[in-house]
Amino acid sequence: MSSSLERIIAYHQETKHQPNRMARGPGRMDWANQPDPFRRYEGARGITLDRLGFEGISARLRPYPLNGKNLSRFFFESLALSGRKAFAGSEWTLRVNPSSGNLHPTECYLLAGGVEGLDLPLGVYHYQPKNHSLELIAGINEESWKSLHLPSGAVLLIFTSIYWRESWKYGARAFRYCMLDLGHALAAAGESARCLGWEVALLDDLGSDDLTRILRSGREEIEDGLSGKEHPDVMLALFSDGRVHRMMESLEPFAELETEPFLLSPNTLSPSVVPWQEIDMVSEATRKPFTQDVYLRSHSKADGMLSEVPEDEATAAKEKSRHLSQDPSEEYCHLLRRRRSAQGMDGRTVMPLESFQSILKAILPDRSKPGLPWRPQINPVLFIHRVEDIERGLYILLRDGGAKEEIRNAMDPDFLWERPSRMSAGVELYQLAQGDARLAARESSCRQDIASDGCFAAAMISRFEEPLQKYGSWFYSRLYWECGLIGQALYLSSEAAGFQGCGIGCFFDDVVHRMLGLSGLWHQDLYHFTVGRALIDSRLVDLPAYGSPKG
Numbered sequence: 001m002s003s004s005l006e007r008i009i010a011y012h013q014e015t016k017h018q019p020n021r022m023a024r025g026p027g028r029m030d031w032a033n034q035p036d037p038f039r040r041y042e043g044a045r046g047i048t049l050d051r052l053g054f055e056g057i058s059a060r061l062r063p064y065p066l067n068g069k070n071l072s073r074f075f076f077e078s079l080a081l082s083g084r085k086a087f088a089g090s091e092w093t094l095r096v097n098p099s100s101g102n103l104h105p106t107e108c109y110l111l112a113g114g115v116e117g118l119d120l121p122l123g124v125y126h127y128q129p130k131n132h133s134l135e136l137i138a139g140i141n142e143e144s145w146k147s148l149h150l151p152s153g154a155v156l157l158i159f160t161s162i163y164w165r166e167s168w169k170y171g172a173r174a175f176r177y178c179m180l181d182l183g184h185a186l187a188a189a190g191e192s193a194r195c196l197g198w199e200v201a202l203l204d205d206l207g208s209d210d211l212t213r214i215l216r217s218g219r220e221e222i223e224d225g226l227s228g229k230e231h232p233d234v235m236l237a238l239f240s241d242g243r244v245h246r247m248m249e250s251l252e253p254f255a256e257l258e259t260e261p262f263l264l265s266p267n268t269l270s271p272s273v274v275p276w277q278e279i280d281m282v283s284e285a286t287r288k289p290f291t292q293d294v295y296l297r298s299h300s301k302a303d304g305m306l307s308e309v310p311e312d313e314a315t316a317a318k319e320k321s322r323h324l325s326q327d328p329s330e331e332y333c334h335l336l337r338r339r340r341s342a343q344g345m346d347g348r349t350v351m352p353l354e355s356f357q358s359i360l361k362a363i364l365p366d367r368s369k370p371g372l373p374w375r376p377q378i379n380p381v382l383f384i385h386r387v388e389d390i391e392r393g394l395y396i397l398l399r400d401g402g403a404k405e406e407i408r409n410a411m412d413p414d415f416l417w418e419r420p421s422r423m424s425a426g427v428e429l430y431q432l433a434q435g436d437a438r439l440a441a442r443e444s445s446c447r448q449d450i451a452s453d454g455c456f457a458a459a460m461i462s463r464f465e466e467p468l469q470k471y472g473s474w475f476y477s478r479l480y481w482e483c484g485l486i487g488q489a490l491y492l493s494s495e496a497a498g499f500q501g502c503g504i505g506c507f508f509d510d511v512v513h514r515m516l517g518l519s520g521l522w523h524q525d526l527y528h529f530t531v532g533r534a535l536i537d538s539r540l541v542d543l544p545a546y547g548s549p550k551g
Ligand SMILES: Cc1cc2nc3c(=O)[nH]c(=O)nc-3n(C[C@H](O)[C@H](O)[C@H](O)COP(=O)(O)O)c2cc1C
Pocket: 094, 095, 096, 097, 098, 099, 100, 101, 102, 177, 180, 181, 184, 339, 340, 341, 342, 343, 448, 450, 502, 503, 504, 505, 506
């Protein structure tokens, strides 16, 4: 086993919460030292975006052209503020993308130029959710931009994480939360793009050093990925012509993109930074090298979710109709900014079977966007409490049908593996055990009532040791991204069905493993989630996101 893989496993084991020993945390909340949830670049040229959502968009007009108005819409419906809450003299902001503890470690940068309707010189821009604007932080060399041969109307995004925002509250386990949050943010970007008829692709060949170099902008902060610093995670391409383009032979020109830093200072986030050696270690061990087509080389294309621009007309037409059939409805698009985490569940509503099926379908791999290029690794175990026509108990939803035997052999041999009779074809749900699973859901989710008071809860069981060995230790982050993507799909599909969801990052990992009969590290539980009818906390006052009634 490589030394970086050993370090990943050491981090993973050390940051498990146990019923009698929580992972190492700060012990108390140092409010005076709380990191600012908003990054700013002092002196950067700011470009104000329109506070424009999806009102009036029509599925018939997709794909929408890339211009200032639609780029504003894209950010407004994915990463912007979506509301403010007030209670007992304090006030806080909420965003379209959710985040553990509402601490928001994820930042986003846009690489673009010459977008119609925006005075946007070719450059690297930081997206600023606080006032929904772009900050120009570096120029891009025109020749090197051209060498990317991006299709017309395409722009690039780079996502980064600031671990300190989460470790301030959660300590050593915070790296996991940052990666889950990133998965949610990627999905939020993917859904906003889909509503405009745009496509997204994860350009995951690029390595950590490449992204660091592109974003360096004269700042040391981003040069390493240690606990207090900003760490680049991944590049995403946005295609406004509505087609997923398989990017050239190789992404090498992307790695060589020349940016010209302006000497701007990012704001200081807190008076001091508390170092977490576990996070420094995992951050180093997950640095990704440049890889070429690593997922394609490891699997046949059918395994993954990567689509290519079709070669001939017939396939193109087929591809188009496939996309149309998966197109989000206008009604669904209007939910993106309305999504909220449930803070409590009513403990009695029974979910109609049809709603349950639509939620499960939304988390099957070909529906959860952006399409991840690797074989699905996460198969959620469900604690079903109150769903019409489904006996309560413990279930598993196979997102990767090909993994059935492997998972079955790894789990408790007494499990039933019976399919409920009323599930629609294509949804591979199996009952593992009968009975009331509320206590198990609550106890394993750090004793949080939301896990037992909803209609069902989920524990996202991931294939673990094998993909880490196959791809490398850097794939550890990707396992959490996949969980975050599923979580975001659960949030949105629950809202669409008239229910609410809530991510659950606090859970007792090994309690779940024991319950399922899983031993060793072949499979691990990486994230919990709950879905049900939310209780409304009437003490909280809702305020518009940007201080005007239009919000
Ligand atoms: C990765 C992740 C983990 C979370 N873990 C918990 C949790 O353990 N318990 C809880 O009550 N809420 C949890 N939440 C919900 C957050 O507290 C919530 O997203 C945040 O307060 C922002 O509110 P919003 O989702 O309504 O925007 C989690 C959210 C995410 C994305």
